[in-house]
Structures are given as C-alpha cells and as structure tokens.
Amino acid sequence: MPIDPRHLPLYHAFIEHDLAPWLACLPAQLAEGLDTRRHGDLSGWLRVLDKLGNVKEPRVSLTTPHVSVDADLSEGDQQRCANLLKALAPWRKGPWRVGTTVIDTEWHSDWKWERLAPHISDLTERRVLDVGGGNGYHGFRMAGAGARLVIVIDPSPRFYCQFHAIRQLMGPQAPDVHFLPVGIEDVPARLETFDTTFSMGVLYHRRSPIDHLLALRDTLRPGGELVLETLVVEGDEHTVLVPGERYAQMPNVYFLPSSLALAQWLTRAGFTNVRIVDEAVTTRDEQRRTDWMTYQSLADFLDPNDPTRTIEGYPAPRRAVLIAERT
Template identity: 55%
Template structure:
C-alpha cells in the first residue's frame, strides 16, 4: 500500500515537480525500513473511522467538520478510535460533535502569527511548507487563509495518523490540497520553491540552529517569506541559553537564543528584513493537560513556587515570532 500516492500526484501537478527526484525513493525507503511499531494499529484506527458526508466545515480556531445527522453510535465510534491516537498535542478539532481538546490551544499561536503575514495574512495562491507540522492543525488554518497547497513534514508517525484521521473527514476538495510526509528538514533537497515556509516550535530541538536556518532559507523561492516561531530568552545579541539535561522537562532542547541573538544568526545566513512581530510568555491556558493528553504539561514543568521559572530554574517558556525574507 502506498500511503502517499495521491500526495505524489499532487507534487507532480504543482510547481514542486523537481521534488520528485528524491521524494518517492525516500518514502519507499521509509515504508520498508522506518515505520514505528505502533503505526499499523494507528492506521487501522484511521481505516475504521465512519464515512460521514460533511454538511458544514469551518477551518477556524476549532477546526470543525459537522453533519447534524451523525448518530450517537457514529460519535462514539469516532471518539473511541480517536482516543486510540492519543496524546493529541495540537488542535483543537471538532469532528461531528466529538470535541478533541488538545494539550495546546494552537489557535492562540495562529492568532499571534496571522496578522503579521504579508498581504494581511492572505495566503491565496501560495505553496506553503510547514516544517514540524505535528498533527497538521496549522495546515488547515493555512488553507483557511487561502493557500493553494499546504505541505507538512514531520518525522512523528503518530502525528501522521492524526493528520490522516482529520483529512479522512474533510471534503475532497480540501483534502486534495493538504499533504503530510514523514520527513525531517534534513531530508529535503534545496527546493527553493515555496512561497511561504513556517517553522513553529522546532529551532530549539535542533543541535545545529545555524544549519537549520540555512535549511529553511533553501526551501524558499526568491521573494518568499519565512515565519519562524520558537522559544527565546531575554537578553542581548550574545545571550543564548544552553540548558543542561532538560529544559521544562524536555530532553531535546539545545539552544534558546534571545531575539537579538536570533536576528543576528538569521542575518549571518542571509535572511533579509528579519523582524520580531510577537513575543509572549506561554500561559497555562495555552498549554495544559486534558482528557486527550493526560500526561504532564506546562503546570508540571514550572517551579510550583515561582511560575516565572521552570522546574530546573531556567526562565519560563517565552516564545517569539520572527518573519524574514530569503
């Protein structure tokens, strides 16, 4: 079974045809060698979802697909199968009356980002890449903003199953414009073909942030736009936090720069007109445990006696949005 047959056809029919020189072989290798042991179970859950014709679709803060005639039995089936795809990190979603209350209120981030995109957030006609897209929540928001095609990459295979579950319920015309590949940014050739590239919540997970910024730039066509959202700390252009074993209980955090240091890095790799458009501390309303993500969340990652510090004593998570051009 080729999970990506329709997506590869979409690549061939898009301005990204040159991606086909590497992408099919990578996906074939992934399907043979790199699948997570739980992936067959997750894909069975997706395959068992009921087929319900949507009467109403909203790609707003809660991505909603609704048919008022969906039965209680169908709702229970959706809830049970979607629960087998937990934890749900990014959302929220509402599927025929089943509300998936994700750990992150990802709509908060989107509201901070959208007003600052070029053309007042109008992505009409654009080929958009989301690097580290998770379950694909923001891909649907990008379509709401008018993107022609949205392309998500993320190595997380549970995220892939979650994306496929949401796409299962989407009308065909929307499903045909949203695509997801189990790749990391290091798997991409220098495509230089996207009008807009998003990277939200990835930079601090990279061992070499300079290489990562260079990889982001190499995906943009001339005149394109990068939207970079990441953890930052307060300080001057020389301030960079290099945590110990963990930061906010995350083990894979390598470098957290100040916004001034980050802008300096971006200038060094060739980005132009880089500017900070938003900077804010993450709140317990934006990230929290729910029935759909029952593990530890932000409240457990902060010092219970001083919410301005992490449990390790570092500054609490502060996130910034930077926009730049190649």
C-alpha cells in the same frame, strides 16, 4: 508496489506544483517514514484509520479556532468516531471538532495562529511548507487563509495518522494540504520553491541552529517569506542560553537565543527585512493537560514555588515569532 490510496493526493500535488526534485525521493521517504518495523504502534494506528472510514456529505471549516468537520451522524456513529479518534491520543496540536466531538488538545494552537496571522504576508495562492508541523492543525489554518498548496512535514508517525484521520473525514472537501513523515533534512537541497515556509517549535531542537536557518532558506524562492517561531530568553543581541541535559523536562533543547540574537542569526543566514512580531511567556492555559492529552504538561515542568522558572531553574518558556524574507 501499488501506491497507497491515502498518498494519491500527495503525488498529484507534487506533480501539479512541479516538485519534481522531491517527487523522485517520495516513494523511499514514505516507505521509511511509515516502516512499521521501526514504529511499533504504527500498525495499530493505521488500523484505526481503516476503521474510521468516511462520513457522508462532510462540511468543513478551516477559519474557526476549531478546525471542524460537520456531518449528520447518528449518536452511535458519533460515539464510535470519538472512540477511534481517542485511540490516536495524545493529541497535542489543535483544537479540532468532528461533529459534536471536540478534541481538546494540549496546546491552544489557535492562540499561536491568532498572534502571528496579522503579521504574515497574505497566503492567498501561495505555496507553503510547514516544517515540524505536528498533526497539521496549522497547515489547515494556512489553507483556510487562502494557501493553494500546503506541505506539512513532521517525522512523527502518530501525527501522520492524526492528520490523515481528519483529512479522511473531510473527504472530497479536504483542501490541498498534505503530510509527509520526514524532517527538514529530507527536503531536497536548494529546492527554492515555496512562497512561505513556517518553522514553529523546531529551532531549539536543532544541534546547529544556523544550519537549520540555511536549510529553511533553501526551501524558499527568492523573495519568499520565513515565519519562525521558537523558544527564546530575555536579553540583548549577545544573549543565548545553552541549557543542561533538560529544559522544562525536554531532553533535546540546545540553544535558546534572545529575540535580538535570533534576528542577527537570520541576517547572517542570508535573510533580510527581519522583524520580531510577537514575544510572550507561555501560560498554563495555552499548554495544559486535557482528556485528549493526559500526560504531563507545562504545569508539571515549572518550579512549583516559582512559576517564572522551569523545574531545572531556567527562565520559564517564552516564545517569539520572527518574520524574514529570503534575498
């Protein structure tokens, strides 16, 4: 079966960066992750990519809050491009800008990046894995910070299509950032390749958080750095919240530790030099409904009479960033 031209840069990157153990799995993982029989809307989203085409002489910016693609588009082409991008909504991670079209996403992912960027190791020339990376917004910011390779993994086919819409518009100016529609469980065991691994907004969705930390550890070379961002609660090193069926209307939230407890988990999982570099309550300005994400958002998940509590009565979302090194 011929390789989808969309995936050629991904194959080339795996070969260039000696990811042979993963390369062997790649065709099967792409076929399963993009099986239109399993994902009913995927065929339509792929048609959007075909219609989107390319732009001439794109100019790309990866270092500003809006990851942007500038091009000299006519008013009609600009509107057509905007309509096609909107067909891939909801857009949750961003913001992005394509010409004069600003994709105002649910999350101000740039705020999270600004909070953690001063604390991580210099990404220049590093090979980076972004686990649960959504549509790749942070992956492009990592490239803008100097990473020579970024692999974004996320099982969502919608995020795959949003990523490729932006990468396609970047054309030859696209950085070495690639997307694979899989989860952490699909990464070959003991890969021990990446200089930096990010896991942001994933841990609380895992039934076994320690196993997740061990899997993240296995992606890193000795001395590599983990950047972990997740929901936490206030408390001491023994505090862990195990919510009921839902937390802030999310059905698949299992463990919310305190930052201090999470630091202990990281140590138990074989990390060293563990430090808590940021902790903040999520605000309704950072996560909100927009024209590009018209469904319910954070304001709908909080107690209308007490915004410090979720609608279920738990503490409102608080997120922390921890950084650690693999021994």
